[in-house]
Amino acid sequence: MHANIIFDISQILALLIGVTLLVRPLGGYMKRVYQGEGVFLGPVLGPLEGALYRMSGVRKDEEMDWKHYAGAMLTFNLVTMALMFAILMLQGSLPLNPQKFPGFSWDLALNTAVSFTTNTNWQNYSGESAASYFTQVMALMVHQFLSAATGMAIVIAFVRGLARRTAETLGNFWVDMTRGVLYILLPIAFVAALVLVSQGVIQNFSPYKSVPLIQPTSYERPKLDANSNPIKNADGKPVTETVALQEQTLPMGPVASLEAIKELGTNGGGFFNANSAHPYENPTPLSNFLELLLILMIPAALTNTFGRMAGETRQGWAVYTAMLLLFVIAVGALYWAEYSGNPLVQKLGVGGYSMEGKEVRFGLGGSALFSASTTATSCGAVNTMHDSLTPLGGMVPMVLILLGEVVFGGVGSGLYTMLAFVIIAVFAAGLMIGRTPEYLGKKIEVTEMWMSVITVLTAGAVILALVAIALITPAAVRSMANPGPHGLSEVLYAFASQANNNGSAFAGLNGNTLFYNLTGSLAMLLGRFAPAVSVLAMAGSLAGKKYVPPSVGTLPTDQLPFIFWLVAVVLIVGALTFFPALALGPIVEHMIMQGGV
């Protein structure tokens, strides 16, 4: 396979332009949704929205202070997590289960419930062989809407904190969450799902279908005794038997509806094990491009929503520009590393870039863009197996996650984490040039700094601690699929992905063990809710402050020098935290690959 560089660069540019063109209209639309203004879907969905408030007794204009807002958010997430845990455990006795899948084990159910509630979508199960249609739709897909709407509500509350002056409240969580689902996620997902079906993504509730193979074949499998233990011969080798293979069983299901919200809500949990590499999830280069747009559009456009709500659209564009810069660097590095290929394989007489874990139809451009986009945001869907990327190619997704997913980032979470970085950057710059640290007319004081640091550093602390524990736990080390530095990369990636609520994996690692199910749940919970609550606390503090008009002493945060400074702060914090671990994983492996094993 040889890459067509012209096509690939065209595709990268088309995506960047497409996303940028969406920023203003979608950002403006989302601002109207969250400010309770009329939107074009109002006549259709307004009555439903009103009915929900009437039946629950939630009053639209009843505002919450930050503690109340955070309390409602946490309660909602814990309650829905518990309900989902119950569905997963009881799957065997619930309807819409034509393949008769049994319930999940308790630790897997816990990991999965935490995973989908925290917008992570880390999957220690394989969809086509473990999850019923009821589970896929009512447990997994519903949470893909709710967790995304939760993230968006948090960032909107934070932006209100920045924008309001001497105020006590941040809005109403139930209203923000409901409006996010009804007016933003649902309509976009609906249209996108139909377009995806047109490309070949399946959408049905049929049982799996069997087709006869054109060329029947056979395979060897280990012979099992009555207790399903492998039988061994006199030399201790497993005995195998030949099994004829006459047909292929095709999985079915309501895939398109899940696929659309999976990408749009930067969730990433696929219907099938192979995720967006599966031809029934992502059948054509065009469906791939649409999925890329869906992944990036809301996180990108939220920067504009933020700018508009803060009354200074330039501030939104400044944050967007910083994100875009980091994204272009990442895509460039990933594309270059993969384009250069694997010299160990090339030595065997194989041409072009490495195709292990890649699909033919996407081409190198479609594969590299997807790997970068899914980890720049907190999506975590994959169309390429990250475990089989070249060492430096695989390091790019890892670094994007480790930076805290601020390059667009998750819906909501990406922007609030980036704004925490902005506050740290403002503070650090203020110290260096002797100016008062202010952002958008609000003084940055002790509370803001504490909360920003918690937001930015929680994931890093959790990742490094859990990786260290895993490496001294024999059961955890046995889960590695690849030996040497690559095994370390697998474990580092696993905790990075979960603590940052990404959900993609170096999937060779066997994560469905008691150790990884429990430590992973802990990482996801801390990585999601410690920053979320800190951000809301910071919002409460900011909302109460007086507005300080800009003076000559104010550092302008909407100009290029500050944008570059912000990019540098993000990179420096990430590098200081993770360089040692990266040096022992992907960087050592790169040297081994270049030097020959």
Place this chain on the structure above:
Amino acid sequence: MREIRNSVFFFLALALVTGVAYPAAVTVLSQLIFPEQANGSLIYGGAGAPVGSSLIGQPFSNARYFWPRPSATADFPYNALASGGSNLGPTNKELLGQVAARRETLRGYGIQGIVPADLVMASASGLDPHISPEAALLQVPRISGERKLSEKKVRSLVLKHIEDSQLGFLGAPRVNVLKLNLALDSGENRD
């Protein structure tokens, strides 16, 4: 307490909207507008029974057929109930051993020189229905020998089955192996 009640209420209400109404509406509309795609892009044989899906590869291994990409699905290749890649890292000796062995198999059929990576490295889904045009053309002499057909005919059949990039620049040119093999069997190659 009030927020616990609200949590249960909003979960149930929004689950009805996003977990029942939304997938139901998408299913009904897809079944009406795109029934073929929504049901798996099945290919039907002469008797009207499905013989495969144009999106899911099959494990052709006989020398009379074009070979698809190696597949690392569990238990057996192209196991559509266990999609996934090998997840072998780039310096893993197991990967290098597999690639070398597949390269040898191709040499056994007289394919010398550099081979395209897609023919010796496993796909991400394990179900990739496509190979690159280079990988298909490389197999033309073998097919023509096994089926006693002229190379020219087999080659023109391959060229007919090349699918181009979408919109002129999206994705790589590719050949659908199942469709190509069905065409071989159906006698499209004869005069």
